[in-house]
Amino acid sequence: MLKRLLGIVFAAVIAVQAHAQSASWLQIEAHPTLSAAQDAARKFSAQLDDVVGFHLGSNWYGVALGPYSEQDAENLLRQLRRTGQIPRDSFVSDGQRYGQQFWPVGVGISNTPKPLPSEPPTDTTQIEPPMAPEDAEPIAAPEPTLPDETPAEARASEAQLTREQKMDLQVMLQWAGFYNAGIDGSFGRGTRNSMAAWQEANGYEVTGILTTAQRAELRSQYNAILEGTDLTLIEDANTGVAMQIPMGLVQFDANESPFARYTATDDSGVQVLVISQPGDRTRLYGLYEILQTLEIMPLEGPRERGSDSFEIEGLSETRHSYATARHENGEIKGFVLVWPAGDNERRNRVLSEMKNSFVAIDGLLSPAAAPADSSVDMVSGLAIRTPKNSASGFFVDARGTTVTAAANVDQCERVTVAGGDYPANVVFNDGTLAVLTPETALAPLGHAVIQTQAANRDATIAVGGYPYGGALALPTVTFGTVADGSDLTGDASKLRLNLTTTQGDVGGPVFDASGAVVGVLVPTPANNGQMLPENVAFAANAGAILSALAEASVRADQSTSSGYMAPETLTSAASDVTVLVNCW
Incomplete structure (x- = not known):
């Protein structure tokens, strides 16, 4: 074994x-x-x-x-x-x-090209043929194999092809690697040379004119990669869509508006969604946004939205997805193809067949086909893409520059702010704090003012944050006090707080009674396996915030005020400043 x-x-x-x-x-x-x-x-x-x-x-x-x-x-x-x-x-x-x-089983293959197998040796010994009986019938010599058509006959059958059929032949010759000119249906010198090259490569007499049988063989080669996909024209009166679907790889699962869902018959991950719903241009645009939130649509890839249609392509290490839909006469129809990554040639052929065969017919998927059980993490039975981590941050200027805890953006492929709608770039990260700049300037309702006065022990503070991730639309504010001007190790760049928080609050702003920010909530450090009391929390202080912003070349408003802001006013101000930070 x-x-x-x-x-x-x-x-x-x-x-x-x-x-x-x-x-x-x-x-x-x-x-x-x-x-x-x-x-x-x-x-x-x-x-x-x-x-x-x-x-x-x-x-x-x-x-x-x-x-x-x-x-x-x-x-x-x-x-x-x-x-x-x-x-x-x-x-x-x-x-x-x-x-x-x-x-072969258990035998490693060579890692270098081998010489071709030698042909069996030819025995040159002359052997006398046995004498045939005198009354035996003479054995006729075998007839030579004749081509299925003469060049003239091949040219005559070729003349019966439509322009589209001729273009298809050029596409197939191009796929086979023999043709690299335009697909125009005109059989000029380039096409004839490619036909001759194909004939030579396949052991046929070189004439530059494909016979009927040779055209059939070329088509068979071209379609060989589709073996097992069982592309079938499905005319569905429920969705009002007719198109080729690879029924060898998927099977019908359910109608859940706006999708008719076909799931994989094995573990390949192939999926097809037929899109069918009533709606106008606004609903089309909404569908365009919703599709990009689904787990089946990777974040990377080209996207294009026109006035009455859209196309989305998503690429990741595990899948390659494509979606398209069009609005016409009060109906939105299209499809989604989800394919495993690394099988591009077969995917491209299947996608091409699906696109070319797609036709809108009578019928429209009823909104009543929507699932009865709703979930914030599902859309019509499909999982919505959810972030790896959701925590807190706060705006520090009018364009939406955000400060958060470095732990919130570690090992993220992508970072977004404000509910996951706005991609942001990490421009500074010192392991404690991170500074994010949105790819597109935002217009927050407010931004933080940094307190330059040191926080006093026992002073009242409030932390703005999203303790439940993105489950709530607005941040919450938790009140507490300053326990010490340093952490348990004596680090004076941090504050120790008397406050009960959650993981989602990490990165949130710590306000003083005047409404100025005196710190950023950071994760509670591991203490050699010891559990700290629930009401012990830590924050990087205002000096650490200003230092991080200076390194990121960001200017922030500062305050030396020691005034007082009523709790309800502070809560309102914190809601304008605190922002949800998502790690994807």
Whole structure:
């Protein structure tokens, strides 16, 4: 058992190394299950040398020959196609999609291109043929294989193609790597040369004119990558949408307005949402915003919103999503395709088929199809993207520059302020405090004034914060007192407070009785496993705030006032200054 495990690990390591070399592979088949791929590899191994198998991702497994140099792989492709030993839709691959090796079992593959397998030796010994009986029928010589059409016949059948069909042929030749000019449906010198190159690569007589059978084979090669997707034209009267949907990968799940939802049949993560709802341009724009909050739509990627339509593309390490919708005649219709990352060629083909087939027909998904149970974390049965952490901060100028605790923005891929609607950049972080600047200038209702007078012991203070993350629309204010002008270690840049707070309050402003800010609430430090009383809290003081702002080249208003602000007035002022900080 140990030997087998070591063999598998060794194979995985060698596979990664092999891909880094300039090696090519002759991919001959792909199967949606491991058992089918193993059967295929076993079958080919009985006839051919150098048979290997790899996981291709998205539950697909490929059988290939190699590795060889690119030129050797091309030569072997032509030879084996000509002799009928491999499928005609086999192709040369660079192996970039190849993952875990599954064949041969427990044997590591070579990490350098191999020489081509030698052909079996030819026995030159002359053997006398046996004498045939005198009454035996003479054996006729085999008829040579004739092309399905002569060049003249091929040109005649080609003339029957529509312009769209000719453009499709150019697209397929381009995909196969033989054509790099415009897709115009005009068969000029470039198209003829590409047809001739395809014929040569596939073992046919080179004429520059594809016969009917050759066009069919080219189409078969082009569509081979769609095997297993089972693209099916679905005409749904409930949504009023007709389009191709990869029913080999998804199945209908539910109608939950505004979506008809199709979920993956396996663990691939593929999803399709058909969009159908009544509405005007305002509702279209609202849908555009809502889709970008869903977990299935990654944050990165191009977005475009026109007057009556939109397109959204989201890319992450795990998924590649696309959404589009259009408003017309009081109806909003479109679709969303969610696809696993790393399978771009197949995704692009499926997406192209879906786009090209999409047609709005009679019908509209009823708003009554909305789910009865509502959740703040769900939209029509789909999870809303939620931040990794939600805490507090406060505005320090009129454009929305924000101060918060450094702990609130550590290990964030993205930071937003004001309910997650406004992306912000971290321009300063010293491990205690962080300064954020919004990508687009904001217009907060108020901003903090920093108190330059030292906070007195036992002085009344108030902390503005979001103790429940983003569950409440407005911040809360918690009152307490200053316990000491330093923390438990004697650090004079921090205050110790008598105050009960939560994790969501961290980063919030600490106000004195005049309404000026004397500190920023910071996390309670770990104390060698000891639990501090609940009413012990800590804050970086005003001097630390001003130092951080100076490092970030931000000027803040300052105060030396020791006046008094009524609690209800202070609470109102804190609401204008305190802001929700989200870490994504």
